[in-house]
Amino acid sequence: MADPQDRRPAGAAEVLERLGRLSLRELSMESLLQTVADLATTVLPGDLEASVSLLVRGSPTTVASTGQLAVDLDERQYERGHGPCLHAARTGELTMIADARTDDRWPDYTPRAAERGALSSLSVPLDIDVDEQVSGALNIYA
Template sequence: MARTENPPPTSAAEALEQLGRLSLREHSMESVLQTVADLTSAVMPGATDVSISLLVDDKPETPVYSGRLALELDESQYSRGYGPCLHAAGTGEWVQVDDARADDRWPEYMERAVAAGSLSSLSMPLPIAEGLCGALNIYGREAHAFSAESRSVAEQLAPYAAVAAGNMHAYASAQDLADNLQIALESRAVIDQAKGILIERYKLTPDQAFQLLAQASMETNRKVRAVAEHLVRTGELLVR
């Protein structure tokens, strides 16, 4: 994971200043997210581990974290399907746990958090885009680690994570679209080649040639593209 090259900040103002100086041209979006996690951990009171959890079409993941405790507790919530970070991400409401030993919400998760060494936590929602949401999660080792001032700091840092995550998602979606388009074009090309072979071999019309490929596809339980690739490569039309 990438780390910040600047000295650790001693205040929220310094953290925000460092984030403001980041050049998005020189950093990947994952690097920006990691920077947000590291700076948040540095300016929060006490010993804290920070993570950024994302829900992409309701599938949770933790792309960056400042310490193993944060990753472990995120994944503990994912496996159970509930917990502070999932609630914050899914509802858009911030969630604060003052003392996990006395908190009766999500009892199985609270037991796991206490056993792992986290008695308090703060999860700030990251509303990003349709189909994508997340949370900035701060795990404290001591009870009552977070005050109203802590929440204010987290609220100021969270938008940087939201922007970076949104850009990451947009880039990935564009890349997926381009990849799918390329696959579609390649499939069409090889199917057209196979149709040409059948038209020449059996004196068929284009529609008849495609119907022959489709029939071979159904009989062999293979995709039309696979049948066409085999025909182009070997000259053999797959049949039972």
């Protein structure tokens, strides 16, 4: 995991180059997803955390994260059975919360996210398995 103090916004070309250099033969799936989460935090400015949630036959788990806040917010959604990361993973829809203080789609989740300092989030669906046994989302919390 990268030190948050060392993070700096990277250009899209730099991140794409780093993704292109990843050796899929040498990385486990978890290592690959951790690298994706780490790179996501270098692309965007500001104080943020990222995670990757996977749903395997409907059961959610966080397989990669850049910090405890991301894990805690993911787990809050898993406990309740809904939230932006689960919505993205289940529906394949990009899911954004612009302001957790005013978003009312998940009233038992967004106030807690705001209390923890995550005022916005973006969950990007990951199409992992064509048989629909595994789906996921890359989650960015800011």
